[in-house]
Amino acid sequence: MTRVLMIDDDQRLSTMVREYLEPFGIRVIARTKAAEGLKLLKQESFDALVLDVMLPDQDGFEVCRKVRTESALPILMLTARGEELDRIVGLELGADDYLPKPFNPRELLARLRAILRRQGTVKAAPLRFGRLEIDRDAHLVRVDGEERQLTGYQFDLLCALATNAGRVMSRESLLDRLRGEDLEAFDRSIDVHISRIRAAIEDDPKRPRRVLTIRGTGYLFARNQDEERGS
Numbered sequence: 438m439t440r441v442l443m444i445d446d447d448q449r450l451s452t453m454v455r456e457y458l459e460p461f462g463i464r465v466i467a468r469t470k471a472a473e474g475l476k477l478l479k480q481e482s483f484d485a486l487v488l489d490v491m492l493p494d495q496d497g498f499e500v501c502r503k504v505r506t507e508s509a510l511p512i513l514m515l516t517a518r519g520e521e522l523d524r525i526v527g528l529e530l531g532a533d534d535y536l537p538k539p540f541n542p543r544e545l546l547a548r549l550r551a552i553l554r555r556q557g558t559v560k561a562a563p564l565r566f567g568r569l570e571i572d573r574d575a576h577l578v579r580v581d582g583e584e585r586q587l588t589g590y591q592f593d594l595l596c597a598l599a600t601n602a603g604r605v606m607s608r609e610s611l612l613d614r615l616r617g618e619d620l621e622a623f624d625r626s627i628d629v630h631i632s633r634i635r636a637a638i639e640d641d642p643k644r645p646r647r648v649l650t651i652r653g654t655g656y657l658f659a660r661n662q663d664e665e666r667g668s
Contacts, residue, residue: 438464439553440482444474444500445489445515450538454487456614457542460596461573462562463549471495475503483510485553487545490516490527498530505531511552515540543589550574564599567663569638569647571599578638585637591630595638598648598658607655631656 441458443451443465451467458465466483468474471492478486486504490497501512514527517538524535533552536545564571570579576592578585587595597614598606608627631650635642649657 438462439484441465441485441487441549442474442477442483443467443487444471444492444497445469445487446491446493447489453613454542454545458546458549460593460600460614461546463546469493471497471500475500478504478508478510484556485511485513485549487513487515487549488532490514498526501527501530501532509556511556513545513548513552543593564596566599566602566647566660569662571595580638587634587637588630591634591637594627594630595634595648598656602658603660605651605654605657611655 438459439462441463443454445451445467446469448467448469451465451469455465455467465487466477466481468477471494474486474488488497488500488504492500497514497516501514504510504512512532513534513536514532515536515538516527524537527535533555534548536548564573568581570582571577572579573596576589578587578592578595594611597611611627631648632642635645635648638647639645647659647662649659651657
């Protein structure tokens with residue numbers, strides 16, 4: 438998986454980002470203080486740094502400057518400040534991109550992918566379950582090599598299920614992984630999204646083998662899906 442270090446003293450935000458990005462092959466390791474993050478950067482290898490400007494023990498701009506003097510690690514800066522000057526300063530110090538808080542996690546994913554693409558970082562390997570292939574980088578789903586059409590929400594939902602194959606996922610846990618601007622609308626129609634995913638990837642949507650309903654609990658993405666195909 439792509440490894441990203443996030444330095445931000447907002448632990449709730451870091452948890453949300455980690456849970457959202459994991460289904461897309463991005464593992465987030467979080468630290469709340471600049472000193473802890475800088476120490477970890479010396480000990481381990483990362484593909485990108487998500488860095489908050491306002492940290493309890495050190496200015497994020499200074500952290501950016503220190504990192505940039507030692508490596509070309511892609512840096513995406515976060516801040517609650519809205520001043521254009523902060524954005525300019527961060528970019529001048531060597532940050533690759535800048536995202537103001539609050540932000541939609543989908544936009545964070547898109548920006549991270551963009552800077553990783555420019556850096557040439559290896560992306561997540563496709564997920565394969567028998568005849569089903571989920572290409573997380575290209576946002577494509579194929580069955581027997583044939584592309585199947587899903588909306589962005591449906592693709593994100595499928596990734597959340599597939600990366601937890603064999604594990605029952607409640608609606609609440611799925612929604613936690615799919616936070617965004619349209620969360621309320623998504624919440625009201627999650628069952629509809631599941632039905633449309635089944636219509637796209639199941640041989641018989643009325644008798645699903647890939648995305649199973651666990652009555653009263655949620656959904657389960659089956660590990661073994663094509664062993665007992667119908668005639």
